[in-house]
Amino acid sequence: MNLKSTAVLAAALLLPLLVQAQNVAIVNGKPVQKARVDMLLKQATRxxxxxTPELKKRAEDEVVMREIFTQEAEKRGIAASAAYKEQMELLRQTVLIRELFEDYKKKHPATEAEAKxxxxxxxxxxxxxEYHARxxxxxxxxxxxxxxxxxKAGAKFEDLAKKSSKDTGSxxxxxxxxxxxxDSYVPEFSAAMTKLKKGEMTDTPVKSQFGYHIIKLEDTRExxxxxxxxxxxxLMQRVEQSRLQKYQDELKKSAKTDYKFAQQ
Structure with missing residues (x-):
């Protein structure tokens, strides 16, 4: 056997191994490509x-089961049904929109200066x-x-609050x-609270939209x-999301349509 014949034979023997390396399995004669596993793992990392080895094994199981179920669905003609085509159109739009926004974020990353x-x-x-009040x-x-x-006669503020206050949260x-x-409170409450010194209580009821308050200031701090x-x-994520929202609003505003959105 000459050198050329040996090389051809080696290539013929290696080819099935190379094909096998690209596939996870063969289901009813159809290869299940390893690229499908890589795609699932990429989504997981996102x-x-x-x-992990366990996650990779689950991904392999998933793509093989998907191929088994897909082949059965195709055999039954489901791919030609109207319901399937409608859902595929929605899925196509979903994937395109997601990739559009991912592409935008990749090309317009948030900067440290913006985050600062x-x-x-x-x-x-x-x-x-900050004020610590009751x-x-x-x-x-x-x-x-x-x-x-x-x-003032000696009853404990905390005990009366538990017994009489209609603010169930406190x-x-x-x-x-x-x-x-x-500014976390209504103006009337804030005005009365900020006039108190540590340990003091309002001498008269403070009226607000919720009723009448008795306020005691426990402490203050910066x-x-x-x-x-x-x-x-x-913050980087917040800037990124804000920029993406602005981009979406610009696309909406620039589109020529006779449709009236609920919020313009």
């Missing part, structure tokens, strides 16, 4: 999963003094006046509202905020 600007803006809005909320002014008198904790910025590096990934 979702934050790590590729977002950080500074949020930090400025969140800075300032309150008791009742229906009438007379109820509130009586409770104030009871507290009543069971003795009226505790934890630390919050003044608002804390995480460092830029701690929240950088979330």
């Amino acid at each position: 979702g934050g999963q790590q590729v 600007a977002e950080y500074d803006q949020v930090k400025a809005a969140q800075s300032g003094t 309150h008791i909320l009742v229906e009438t002014e007379d109820e509130a006046k009586k409770l104030i008198a009871d507290i 009543a069971e904790n003795g009226g505790d509202l934890d630390f919050a910025k003044p 608002a804390t905020f995480p460092s830029f590096e701690e929240v950088k990934p979330q």
Whole structure:
């Protein structure tokens, strides 16, 4: 056997092995390509999963089962049905739209400077003094006046809050509202609260749209905020999503259509 014949024979022997390496299995004579497994694993990593031997095996099982079921569906003529074609059109649109947005994000990535600007803006809005207050909320002014008198006579604020406050969210904790910025509350509440000193209580009921409040200030502190590096990934994502939303709005605005959207 000459050298050329040996090379041909070797190629003929290797070819089935190469084909086999590209396939996961053969189902009823039809190859199931390894590329399908790679596609599933790529989708898994997009979702934050790590590729492990177990995950890879499940992906292989999945593509082989899909091929078995697909062949049966084709045998029964389901691919020619109207219902199948309608769903395939919706699926086609879904995939195209997803890839459009992924392509846009890839070509218009958020920058660190944009994330820092977002950080500074949020930090400025969140800075300032936080107030740790308690309150008791009742229906009438007379109820509130009586409770104030009871507290001044020695009753515990927390006990009366548990018993009498109609704010069920804080009543069971003795009226505790934890630390919050003044703008977290309605204006009447904030105005009365910020005038108090640590340990003080409002002498008169504070009226708001919810009823009558008795407010006690437990403590104050300067608002804390995480460092830029701690929240950088979330801010980058926030900038990215904001930019994508703007892109979607621009496409909607530039499209020529007689359709009227519910929100223009």
